[in-house]
Amino acid sequence: MSSAVDEDTAKALNTGRETIGALLSGAQQHLQKVFIVFLLGFVGSFYALRVVVWDFLKATAKGKMGQEVAGSTDVITRTPFEVILLQAKIGMVAGIIVAIPALLFFSRKALRRRGYTSAIPISKGYIAGFVVMSLSLFMAGVIYAYSIFFPYAFGFLAGNAVSAGVKPSYGITEFTEFMALLTLSFGLAAQLPLLMGVLSYTEIIPYETFRDKWRHAVVGIVIFGALFSPPDPFTQVMWAIPMVVLYVFSLGLAKVVTNVRRRGAAKSAGTGTAHVKRRLLQFGGVLAIVAIGITTAVNQGGFGYLRESVYPTFPSWLRPSGTTGLEAMAIEHGLLGEVAVGLFVAAAVGFVVLLGYTIHVLQQPVYPRQDNIRRADSHEDVDFETLETEDIDDVPTGVFRTMSEEQALEYSRQAMYDDDRMKAEKILDRFDTVQEAMDGEDETADAGDAATTGGAGADGDDESLFASTAAGMLDPFTEEETDEDDIGGYAYDIAFIFNSLTSKVFRIVGLFMVVMGGTFFWLYSGGLGDVLRLFLDRVPRHVLEEVVEEGADPSTMSLGELIEAMDIVIALNPVEVLIFEAKVSALAGIIAALPLLLFYAWPPAKERGLVYGDRRTFVVWGGGLLAGFAVGTYLGFFWIAPTIISYLVSDAISNGMVISYRIKSFFWLVIFTTVGIGFLLNIIVTMALFHVGGIVSYHSMLERWRPLVVGIFVIAAFFSPKGILMMLMFAIPISATYLLGLAVLYVLTGGGRLFGGGGDGSAAEPDAEDAGAAVTE
Numbered sequence: 001m002s003s004a005v006d007e008d009t010a011k012a013l014n015t016g017r018e019t020i021g022a023l024l025s026g027a028q029q030h031l032q033k034v035f036i037v038f039l040l041g042f043v044g045s046f047y048a049l050r051v052v053v054w055d056f057l058k059a060t061a062k063g064k065m066g067q068e069v070a071g072s073t074d075v076i077t078r079t080p081f082e083v084i085l086l087q088a089k090i091g092m093v094a095g096i097i098v099a100i101p102a103l104l105f106f107s108r109k110a111l112r113r114r115g116y117t118s119a120i121p122i123s124k125g126y127i128a129g130f131v132v133m134s135l136s137l138f139m140a141g142v143i144y145a146y147s148i149f150f151p152y153a154f155g156f157l158a159g160n161a162v163s164a165g166v167k168p169s170y171g172i173t174e175f176t177e178f179m180a181l182l183t184l185s186f187g188l189a190a191q192l193p194l195l196m197g198v199l200s201y202t203e204i205i206p207y208e209t210f211r212d213k214w215r216h217a218v219v220g221i222v223i224f225g226a227l228f229s230p231p232d233p234f235t236q237v238m239w240a241i242p243m244v245v246l247y248v249f250s251l252g253l254a255k256v257v258t259n260v261r262r263r264g265a266a267k268s269a270g271t272g273t274a275h276v277k278r279r280l281l282q283f284g285g286v287l288a289i290v291a292i293g294i295t296t297a298v299n300q301g302g303f304g305y306l307r308e309s310v311y312p313t314f315p316s317w318l319r320p321s322g323t324t325g326l327e328a329m330a331i332e333h334g335l336l337g338e339v340a341v342g343l344f345v346a347a348a349v350g351f352v353v354l355l356g357y358t359i360h361v362l363q364q365p366v367y368p369r370q371d372n373i374r375r376a377d378s379h380e381d382v383d384f385e386t387l388e389t390e391d392i393d394d395v396p397t398g399v400f401r402t403m404s405e406e407q408a409l410e411y412s413r414q415a416m417y418d419d420d421r422m423k424a425e426k427i428l429d430r431f432d433t434v435q436e437a438m439d440g441e442d443e444t445a446d447a448g449d450a451a452t453t454g455g456a457g458a459d460g461d462d463e464s465l466f467a468s469t470a471a472g473m474l475d476p477f478t479e480e481e482t483d484e485d486d487i488g489g490y491a492y493d494i495a496f497i498f499n500s501l502t503s504k505v506f507r508i509v510g511l512f513m514v515v516m517g518g519t520f521f522w523l524y525s526g527g528l529g530d531v532l533r534l535f536l537d538r539v540p541r542h543v544l545e546e547v548v549e550e551g552a553d554p555s556t557m558s559l560g561e562l563i564e565a566m567d568i569v570i571a572l573n574p575v576e577v578l579i580f581e582a583k584v585s586a587l588a589g590i591i592a593a594l595p596l597l598l599f600y601a602w603p604p605a606k607e608r609g610l611v612y613g614d615r616r617t618f619v620v621w622g623g624g625l626l627a628g629f630a631v632g633t634y635l636g637f638f639w640i641a642p643t644i645i646s647y648l649v650s651d652a653i654s655n656g657m658v659i660s661y662r663i664k665s666f667f668w669l670v671i672f673t674t675v676g677i678g679f680l681l682n683i684i685v686t687m688a689l690f691h692v693g694g695i696v697s698y699h700s701m702l703e704r705w706r707p708l709v710v711g712i713f714v715i716a717a718f719f720s721p722k723g724i725l726m727m728l729m730f731a732i733p734i735s736a737t738y739l740l741g742l743a744v745l746y747v748l749t750g751g752g753r754l755f756g757g758g759g760d761g762s763a764a765e766p767d768a769e770d771a772g773a774a775v776t777e
Contacts, residue, residue: 632678
């Protein structure tokens with residue numbers, strides 16, 4: 001019996017199973033210890049969440065909020081067991097994370113017997129240094145996230161929600177997942193210096209790749225931030241700027257370790273491993289002295305001296321007002337706070353020094369790879385300043401061929417400045433040798449050209465011209481036949497249409513971006529709140545009075561005050577308001593760009609025989625869409641939607657419910673009952689215009705109504721929100737409107753006999769050959 005997997009795959013699976021078995025069997029006698037470590041991680045994180053973490057997360061989120069915004073922001077739970085189950089899940093993850101190192105430690109002997117050992121001996125000191133550096137970088141990323149990013153990001157997001165009339169009532173699960181994901185992303189992103197340093201040192205990815213592809217790296221940073229941070233420009237900048245600075249620092253580190261690797265400790269006293277260790281120890285010692293000095297100065301009243309003698313010399317706009325954050329920390333926490341201030345200042349000094357050193361390193365030459373030297377084509381590809389004397393022989397002859405005498409002398413002079421006389425002589429010797437060989441080749445070539453001058457060149461030119469002309473004549477026929485046979489009819493038709501739209505892409509995308517950007521800016525700058533207040537103004541007053549919070553007297557309020565006092569719409573996710581605004585903006589852009597796209601796609605589609613009729617119909621159709629949406633939105637916004645919302649709210653209140661609609665549920669209901677009405681009207685408008693324009697005839701619509709209705713239900717099943725009820729709420733009104741459109745067309749066109757209607761291809765323009773035959777007859 002044949003196996004479902006090949007031999008190599010089966011062997012890999014067996015090897016994996018054996019490794020896992022060896023791992024577990026090796027730790028079998030220590031499983032109790034591993035379980036104790038897991039239990040400590042589980043219980044510790046479980047109680048840490050209850051005692052410290054929840055309060056810390058909420059305080060961090062509200063750190064930069066205004067008083068009004070902070071008062072409106074809550075973290076809520078929606079089910080009785082949500083908090084305790086969330087704590088248990090986080091505790092299990094934390095327990096597994098701390099138990100894995102213990103499991104690997106107790107199984108180390110079994111793994112060695114399986115052959116999992118390093119081919120290159122690695123000292124425990126290097127491993128410890130790697131782990132310490134990785135953890136330090138991770139903590140640095142987390143500290144940035146909780147000290148700067150989260151306070152400002154939550155202040156911005158909550159303020160945007162409040163300005164839109166939405167209460168930020170974040171669900172505990174969404175709130176925790178949001179912060180945990182970004183915490184992990186910042187911690188992993190901070191590993192960039194370590195990652196680039198290791199990859200450059202091992203030459204897996206050379207330093208030159210990181211240097212030459214820095215533009216791609218910046219784009220990648222922005223894309224990564226777009227995926228893992230809130231979709232607004234403010235937080236995008238807060239993510240991108242530190243990451244770009246970190247990439248620059250990582251680039252400098254990669255250059256240092258690359259030079260250490262390529263030149264070797266024995267050859268380079270300035271960049272050897274021992275020298276790097278000594279410099280790191282000196283740098284750490286200086287930072288320790290700075291930290292001790294600042295701590296002592298703060299303990300002896302340094303902040304008081306700054307307020308009395310230093311701050312008065314600053315300009316008024318730069319002078320601190322009140323107590324600074326560092327001073328408050330020192331006062332509140334005593335000696336511990338003073339030590340924290342010293343460490344903070346030392347870290348800031350270290351960052352400035354490292355940044356300056358990184359800029360200095362990036363300005364220095366990098367030692368080239370041996371294979372890069374041998375593959376060089378020009379003297380611009382070789383950094384002669386970093387080459388050793390013995391490396392001059394590895395430089396290809398072609399490099400000296402591209403070099404002028406002045407450039408060779410300049411490289412030689414630079415070597416003399418570096419006190420390397422042998423290197424200078426070798427550069428000039430190689431250059432003179434190559435130049436003598438080039439002079440001999442030139443003389444031989446001149447003689448050969450004089451002997452072979454004749455008519456061969458003309459014959460060759462004629463033959464080349466004939467071949468290129470014949471190829472140019474046959475290319476259109478050959479290319480069309482090949483594309484039609486290999487690609488297939490419809491695929492080629494689509495490619496033909498897309499190619500014809502290339503010159504119009506700027507207009508189509510430009511219209512989409514203008515409409516989407518304008519809609520997003522309007523919603524983002526308070527338009528969403530204006531829409532909400534205008535909509536609630538149409539809801540009966542007695543319904544609004546029942547929704548006002550406890551403690552307020554609705555009878556004494558004006559209608560505007562009544563609306564402001566309501567918290568009928570909430571956001572459970574910190575980015576829910578922004579995501580909703582982005583979706584609505586994109587939908588508006590698509591609706592605006594669709595008629596223009598079809599208008600430009602019509603001529604090539606008609607040329608391929610895919611469509612018929614007059615494309616000017618789409619101009620009228622675009623105006624009809626706007627008019628239909630305008631009329632439908634007006635009717636829905638001022639009559640239909642308020643009536644439905646009033647009924648739903650009154651029904652919930654009569655049953656003793658507290659009204660808190662999620663923003664996406666509430667506003668999508670408003671959109672479906674406003675813009676949705678316009679969409680239904682546009683179905684009838686579209687059917688009428690397509691019949692009159694000869695695009696799709698009434699008879700075609702009537703004959704294909706069954707598959708079309710089935711298709712509507714299928715699309716609604718895939719793209720409508722969950723639940724069969726929502727599917728029916730989408731599909732039934734659209735299908736009923738289509739049938740109503742058929743009835744309207746039957747009345748207006750006399751059963752399809754009036755106002756055109758040859759759009760399904762039966763009334764297509766006759767082929768030129770058929771027309772000629774008819775004339776002949």
